[in-house]
Amino acid sequence: MQDDEFFGPGNDIKPARLQPEHETSIENWRDAIRRGQIAFLPRSTKGNLYWYGFAPTKREQKELLTLLDAWVGPTFSDLPRSRGRLYPQDPFDTALAANDVPPLRFEVLPRGSGTARDEVRQALLVLSKLVWKRPRSEFDAPRTTVEVLDDLGHAIGAQDRRIALACLRELEAFADLDHSNLAFLRLRVHAGLGDIAAIFADQDLEHVLQLRRPLGITRLLQFAVYERYLEEADASGDGESLIEAAERIPTGLRTLTTGGTAGSRRALVVEFVLARLNGAATATLERLADEAQTISPTLADTLRLLITPEAEPTRTPPGAPAAKPDVTPRDELHRLIEEGEFAAAIVAGLAEPPSTTTAALLLGCVRELEDPRLAGEVAAFVEASGLEAESSEHDIVVRADLDWLAHFLTPQRHLGWLGWFDALQANDAVGMDVDFSVCADWAPLDQATVANCLSSLDEEALARLGDHGGAFMATHSSLFAGQDGAQLCERVLAGFAVSEKNTAGIRLQTVALLEYLAAADAGKESLAASLLWTEDILRAGTSAVTAGWTVDVLQTATASPQALDAKTRLFYTALDVLRPVRSSLSLADIEGLRLVAEELATSLPDDFEIEASTADPAAPYRHLEGSVVVLYSLTESAITRAAQVLRRLIPGIDVRTTSDHDGSQQLAALSANADIFVMVAASAKHAATNFIKDHRGGRPIIQVNSRGSSAILRELAEG
Incomplete structure (x- = not known):
């Protein structure tokens, strides 16, 4: 459909009959479409108003959807549900779908509201002018999909929800991925972050359930179903309770069966109960019960008790018609x-x-x-x-x-992580550049194997690890966070240093690795080597927009009790790289630097000092006076540093920190009595999170979705 046909049959709007200013805006938009620019056209039918957003390329179409979310969003449209999709049963939309880049469609809501219609039209007018007049910049060029996916892997590995979702938005706006693959990727991200609620709330879940989807997507959905509906009943060991729990699974989720080997307790339990609910043959249920025998004989016994034998076939009486021919x-x-x-x-x-x-x-x-x-x-x-x-x-x-x-x-699809390490050594670009759709089903390596693989990498291969290690870190993050992970952390920091790569993913992963080192009580030699590598990472990564990150790295790296010359050296390196951009430091950052300086028995240079008469570093936190503030995280370094800074800024403030892994009387009391409770979601177990929420009794929790003390302080400053 050409733009001059847009106001023909199927559209009750006739531009010549509109007010002059409305007709003029439509003509401007039509002219923009002819010149290959973003523009909008209205359509009215059966009393309802729809807007169509036109973009010249697929990339700009994705960007336009993001802009519409911000400028129109759920307040006045059905965008959260429709995501701009054309309606296939509407002949008007069918003609538009034939365009090289089909337009985005949304309905103005609430229907019949003159205010909503005026607000949307005005928003689109302003948005159009801003998009048309914005300057082109080489710095705005989108990153490659491989680069964004690597950052996404690091974000999942470090459990940083903020960066992970930012990467997803970037992929949605610029990557050459179709709607289904983006939906699959989003579900993988939710699962990687342990966000079961987000999986069930995902806008495309219903669409995914109707698709022929990859086995890995079915498995992660099965795990989500198990956690939400079946985990408690399965733990009880009571088969009847398990079936009662299964009956609460919505109908749409009951299609999550595969017919293959489950391989884990969660998948097997889901396969069995769904097969039983769907009336599967006895042979199918027996096969699943037999498979359970290798996972847990007790589980197998429980499942076998739930199998109802099929009735024996009725025998043909004498003189009756002959039976049907044999089954072919x-x-x-x-x-x-x-x-x-x-x-x-x-x-x-x-x-x-x-x-x-x-x-x-x-x-x-x-x-x-x-x-x-x-x-x-x-x-x-x-x-x-x-x-x-x-x-x-x-x-x-x-x-x-x-x-x-x-x-x-x-071969790449079944390369496995050992093959991936071989590709790093051989500089095999095809083998190194794996995405989540390829490596999601690769079996993770154990700690000893990862240690051997990392130690075998030469400097060039280490640099390639820094450039391509996002998916690997997402899969193996638990090994680095373990008590024996110090050596692994040091080797990956070395990879970041020699690669000299500077991305958001590398920066947040650096903070995470340093947190793991502090928690693991790394030996003096390992810690000293890690801090030397960290100096190079700071030199590559510090800029005016990352100055706060540099302070985070310094505070995390110096949090362990060991007194090392390497800490003092790192402190002065950080000051050197911060000096050209020191105006970008917040007052809380300056206080953090002063804290580290005092711990190292030195002082902050005069050029970093701020005159007390010109600024009040405590101003953003004055609202905390008189409150009991609790900071919760499984890694203590960030909350310890944040608490220290708060106590320096506001003397007498009651700040408490806790890192209890499981529910305890202390955690229950802190959760129930705190005026302000801060939880670092990037470092919190699911069970502890639920425990805290239960004991808060509906009182608010400030959730920090990034690592480092600055993220905690930023959330507290914003209230």
């Missing part, structure tokens, strides 16, 4: 597929002579299972059947399955 192999194959027994269906199909019909069925089965061994056998069967040669472009499903199989069998 093709009938048996279809039966197994209908029951979701895809592995059994593949075994049965592979035993038959190769044919295009059977090959097509087996392709669909192996796509559901994503089993590398079976995929290889099916690929050989497909080749022998001649399916690929006989398939035409009109066989959409078969062609899609064949393309999937070819991609699934690529």
